[in-house]
Amino acid sequence: MNDMRILERDVDTNAIKIAARGVQVYYGDNHAIKDVDVDIQDKTVTAFIGPSGCGKSTFLRCLNRMNDTIDICRVEGDIHIDGEDIYDKRVDPVQLRAKVGMVFQKPNPFPKSIYDNVAYGPRIHGLAKNKAELDDIVERALRRGAIWDEVKDRLHAPGTGLSGGQQQRLCIARAIATEPEVLLMDEPCSALDPIATAQVEELIDELRQNYSVVIVTHSMQQAARVSQKTAFFHLGNLVEYGETGTIFTNPEDSRTESYITGRIG
Amino acid sequence: MALGWTGYLIVAVLVLTTLAFVAARARASATVDGDVRLLHSLPNYYGYNAAMFTAVPALGVMVIWLLAQPMMIENSVFKLIPDRVVGEGSSRALVMSDVRRVAEGLDIAVERGALTEEEADTIRTEEQDVRSILGGVGVALGSNVEPEVLQAAQQYRSKSEIGTFWMVLVVGAMTLVGGAAAIFVTNGDFRARNTVERGALGLLMLAASLAILTTIGIVLSMLFESINFFRLHPWTDFFFGGSWAPNFRGDSDLSILPLLWGTLYISFIALLVAVPIGLFAAIYLSEYAGPKVRSAAKPLLEILAGIPTIVYGLFALLTVGPALVSVFGRGDDGLLGVEWMSGATAVLTAGLVMGIMLIPFVSSLSDDIINAVPQAMRDGSFGLGATHSETIRQVVLPAALPGIVGAVLLAASRAIGETMIVVLGAGAIAKFSLNPLEAMTTITTRIVSQLTGDTDFASPETLVAFALGLTLFVLTLGLNVLALYIVRKYREQYE
Numbered sequence: 001m002n003d004m005r006i007l008e009r010d011v012d013t014n015a016i017k018i019a020a021r022g023v024q025v026y027y028g029d030n031h032a033i034k035d036v037d038v039d040i041q042d043k044t045v046t047a048f049i050g051p052s053g054c055g056k057s058t059f060l061r062c063l064n065r066m067n068d069t070i071d072i073c074r075v076e077g078d079i080h081i082d083g084e085d086i087y088d089k090r091v092d093p094v095q096l097r098a099k100v101g102m103v104f105q106k107p108n109p110f111p112k113s114i115y116d117n118v119a120y121g122p123r124i125h126g127l128a129k130n131k132a133e134l135d136d137i138v139e140r141a142l143r144r145g146a147i148w149d150e151v152k153d154r155l156h157a158p159g160t161g162l163s164g165g166q167q168q169r170l171c172i173a174r175a176i177a178t179e180p181e182v183l184l185m186d187e188p189c190s191a192l193d194p195i196a197t198a199q200v201e202e203l204i205d206e207l208r209q210n211y212s213v214v215i216v217t218h219s220m221q222q223a224a225r226v227s228q229k230t231a232f233f234h235l236g237n238l239v240e241y242g243e244t245g246t247i248f249t250n251p252e253d254s255r256t257e258s259y260i261t262g263r264i265g
Numbered sequence: 266m267a268l269g270w271t272g273y274l275i276v277a278v279l280v281l282t283t284l285a286f287v288a289a290r291a292r293a294s295a296t297v298d299g300d301v302r303l304l305h306s307l308p309n310y311y312g313y314n315a316a317m318f319t320a321v322p323a324l325g326v327m328v329i330w331l332l333a334q335p336m337m338i339e340n341s342v343f344k345l346i347p348d349r350v351v352g353e354g355s356s357r358a359l360v361m362s363d364v365r366r367v368a369e370g371l372d373i374a375v376e377r378g379a380l381t382e383e384e385a386d387t388i389r390t391e392e393q394d395v396r397s398i399l400g401g402v403g404v405a406l407g408s409n410v411e412p413e414v415l416q417a418a419q420q421y422r423s424k425s426e427i428g429t430f431w432m433v434l435v436v437g438a439m440t441l442v443g444g445a446a447a448i449f450v451t452n453g454d455f456r457a458r459n460t461v462e463r464g465a466l467g468l469l470m471l472a473a474s475l476a477i478l479t480t481i482g483i484v485l486s487m488l489f490e491s492i493n494f495f496r497l498h499p500w501t502d503f504f505f506g507g508s509w510a511p512n513f514r515g516d517s518d519l520s521i522l523p524l525l526w527g528t529l530y531i532s533f534i535a536l537l538v539a540v541p542i543g544l545f546a547a548i549y550l551s552e553y554a555g556p557k558v559r560s561a562a563k564p565l566l567e568i569l570a571g572i573p574t575i576v577y578g579l580f581a582l583l584t585v586g587p588a589l590v591s592v593f594g595r596g597d598d599g600l601l602g603v604e605w606m607s608g609a610t611a612v613l614t615a616g617l618v619m620g621i622m623l624i625p626f627v628s629s630l631s632d633d634i635i636n637a638v639p640q641a642m643r644d645g646s647f648g649l650g651a652t653h654s655e656t657i658r659q660v661v662l663p664a665a666l667p668g669i670v671g672a673v674l675l676a677a678s679r680a681i682g683e684t685m686i687v688v689l690g691a692g693a694i695a696k697f698s699l700n701p702l703e704a705m706t707t708i709t710t711r712i713v714s715q716l717t718g719d720t721d722f723a724s725p726e727t728l729v730a731f732a733l734g735l736t737l738f739v740l741t742l743g744l745n746v747l748a749l750y751i752v753r754k755y756r757e758q759y760e
Contacts, residue, residue: 069647071555098650108641111664120659121649171645178649 017042017182017212018063023077025058025067032058034236036077040182040229045204045213047227047244049220051259054233056216060184063214064100065093081182098125101180105187107167109159109174114151117159117170118142121178137177145173146203165196172203176211183207185215189222201226220260224248232256270429274327278440282320285444289315289451296452306458314457317464319444327436334428338421345417360414363406367395367418368425370404377402386423390415487738490731498725503732509695509706511715511726519729521736523695527705531616531691532680534701538620540673543627550628551635552657563632570625574685581618581690582609589614593702606702608692613701615690619683623676630675634668634752635661667751674748678741684709708733 018040025033033055040046048056058067065086067073079086086096098121109117118138121127128134138155142148147169151162159170168188175183185204189197204226207213217223223230224244231241232255240247240256251257293311297303304311339361346360371388374380379402380388388395395410451457495503498519506520546566550559586609591599594606638661646656662669692704693714715730 064648066644066648069644094650094652096650097648102644102648104641104644104648106641108639108645110642110645110660120646120651124649124651124655124659174645174649 015042016040017081018214019078019080019083020059020062021078021080023059023062023075023079025055025062025076026074027058027070028072032236033062036238038231038238038241040212040214042212043208043210044229045208045215045227046229046231047223048214048216048231048233049218049223049259050233050239052218055236056231056233057186059233060186060214060216063182063184064097064102066097066102068093098178099180100182100184101175101178103168103172103175103183103185103188106191107164107171109162109167109170111158111160113156114142114159114162114170115155118174118177120174125178127178141173141177142170144176144203144206145169146199146206147173163196165192165199168192168196168200169203172200172207176207180211182212182214185213187216187218190218197222220248232259234259270433271327271331274433274436275324277437278320278323278327281440281444282316285315285319285448286312288444289448292448292451293453293455293457304453305456306461310457310461311451311455313461313464314455315444315447315451317461318447319440321464322443323436323440326439327432330428330432330436334425334432338424338428341424342417342421345420346413363414364417364421366404366406367399367410367414368421370399370402370406371418371422373404374398374402386419388415388419484738487731487735490728491735494725494728494732497728503729507697509711511729513724513726517726519725521708521733523697524706524708524711524733525736526697527612527691527695528681528707528709530701530705531612531619531687531707532677534612534616535619535623535680535683536673536677538617539623539627539676542620543624543676544631544669546624546628547631547635548657548662551632552653552661563629566625566628568625569621570629572622574622574683575689577618577622578685578689581614581686585618586610586614586690589617589702605700608704610690610692610704611702612691612705615687616701618690619680619686622683622686623680626676626679627672630672631665631669634665634672637668638664667754671748671750671752674744674751678744678748681744682709682737682741684713688713708737712737 016039018038020036020038020040023033023036024031036059048060050056061067062075062079063081063086067075075087081096081100085091110120112120115138118141119128119134122134122137128137139148139152142151147166150166151157151170159167162170168191172183172185172188188204189200192200201222204213204215208228215223215226227244229242230244230247232239232247232251232253234255240251240253242252247256248260251260290308290312293304293308294301301308342364343361346364371380371385375382375385379398388398390410390412395415396406396408399406399410502518502520504521506518507522508518509520509523510518550562550566554562589611590606590609592601593599593603596602596604642660642664643656646660651659687707688710691707691710693706693710694704695706695711696703698705712730712733715727715733
């Protein structure tokens with residue numbers, strides 16, 4: 001990587017937000033994630049990189065139990081968020097997902113108005129006492145999603161009518177409207193053009209102020225640009241995890257070096 | 266005589282076709298000295314090509330000729346019949362059918378040897394009793410043969426003979442020319458495969474256009490009969506009158522409104538039953554049911570769609586109707602102790618059973634539409650911490666709503682056009698009433714009752730059936746078009 005900024009990036013040492021130990025994931029007979037240990041820090045952007053099918057998206061979906069919606073999927077091991085085991089029987093996955101928001105690969109606004117898209121989560125969780133408060137939450141989320149100026153005059157137009165980049169920022173605004181503590185992003189820019197990508201990346205950097213952000217990406221440049229920590233997955237194993245600058249300039253594992261120089265993947 | 270001229274002609278064309286097939290295939294092989302690889306197409310294609318050119322134009326011309334010839338001959342013979350013969354209360358069409366019958370009788374008489382060919386052409390009613398001669402060979406005539414009719418019949422015979430002669434000549438020539446030309450052009454470079462392909466395309470287009478033309482034909486025939494009806498009966502009474510009281514001695518009240526009311530009321534009750542049950546079943550099957558339940562429940566639900574509607578009608582008449590009577594009728598002996606319902610046939614009976622019939626219709630269409638809502642929508646909602654039912658209510662159903670509306674409209678048009686259930690379950694009384702426990706009647710049941718039994722196709726009481734049918738057709742067509750438009754528009758949204 002010839003992007004020198006990564007060397008100057010300051011890595012705050014933050015408290016550990018998510019701690020995963022010995023995580024195994026099976027899809028039927030297929031062993032998709034093999035014994036992954038990782039500590040994800042608060043107020044940090046952590047990037048998961050790796051070739052297609054290496055399990056990075058699967059692992060991401062373990063963090064908010066989205067894999068529960070897939071019948072054949074089985075998760076073993078411990079994942080703690082703020083010291084609480086999220087796979088404990090007492091934890092309601094629905095409540096967990098309110099705390100751990102998610103943005104998907106393809107923008108998926110609901111076929112509702114822009115306003116209703118953002119107000120969806122707050123309404124479900126009863127975050128607003130009245131209409132004025134809800135208006136306030138929606139405006140704040142849209143502003144933090146860096147899309148307020150573009151949509152403030154047409155809040156009641158359908159969300160599906162926006163451009164791809166706008167839709168993705170709307171989905172990010174929708175996710176942060178429920179005030180999550182962790183934001184999971186599964187290749188959020190893969191369907192976007194370079195300009196929209198730049199806007200979303202800028203947004204991710206701002207979100208770092210308040211959230212722990214985990215982003216899966218196929219673009220190593222993107223990982224280098226937005227993240228402070230990087231985890232490299234290969235064939236279901238977590239090969240290497242460390243500061244982004246180190247991973248890209250001085251990887252310890254030969255597989256990591258092969259991947260970032262383009263020899264595998 | 267086993268075959269007429271036409272029969273021999275068809276056999277001849279088929280024999281020539283087979284010969285052309287064999288000859289063309291042999292010639293194709295011969296032009297390349299038996300090395301099939303040098304041919305543009307496989308040898309059979311040359312055969313098919315020749316057979317096609319031999320048979321298709323010839324048989325096509327023959328069919329058209331056979332359709333056109335009787336019409337042309339009748340038109341020319343028509344003038345021979347003076348108005349005097351066309352008596353009171355009769356019509357030219359009736360006299361023409363006499364002419365055809367006499368002509369056929371003469372044919373049979375010649376065939377049996379009762380008359381010679383010459384006698385048949387020259388026989389006169391003044392000289393001989395034609396009726397008894399024809400009667401002797403088994404052709405019974407209702408009255409004595411008028412001289413003009415006999416002459417017309419003789420003319421008819423001679424013209425038919427000439428026509429048939431020319432037909433044989435023309436068709437035979439076309440067969441020979443077509444076959445010879447196809448064999449002549451056959452050589453190694455001829456693209457027989459492509460020609461045969463175009464022939465097959467023509468066949469497909471013919472099939473498609475036949476289906477469409479039949480539809481147009483049905484609509485036109487209904488339209489013409491409806492126009493006849495409106496000549497005999499004021500259209501204001503039909504569309505805006507208030508009562509339905511057909512009377513076969515004439516002077517009937519024939520208004521569609523009471524029937525339309527009955528139709529819409531029964532359909533409304535049917536939808537009230539079918540839409541919630543069908544929709545909930547679809548939601549369960551597409552969102553909650555596991556693969557095992559789904560693979561068992563879906564076919565079971567679709568069995569309902571395979572039950573013939575007459576069976577539903579019996580169910581209405583023999584099971585649902587009496588059950589309803591035992592609840593709402595029979596005075597003190599009934600379940601509620603009321604006397605609201607007197608007979609098994611009622612709006613509620615027909616509506617309930619029709620609703621059951623429509624359940625699989627609504628559920629399978631809605632199931633498809635709910636499944637078409639992208640998984641990404643559900644993931645998005647789950648990812649925000651929504652439960653399954655919140656996701657269904659607030660994301661899946663709103664997204665599927667236009668499609669579901671389309672499904673409901675399609676079900677409504679089925680309900681409006683449904684016949685057997687209402688014939689057996691709804692009753693026969695045309696009236697405006699809001700009481701669902703009373704018997705009422707629908708457009709379709711009235712069409713059935715106006716057209717069954719001895720009917721005279723010139724009275725407004727019979728012809729009204731066509732006007733009713735046309736109105737029904739326009740109504741259901743409109744609903745179908747609207748529903749398909751909505752469903753299609755919805756489908757495109759996610760593709």
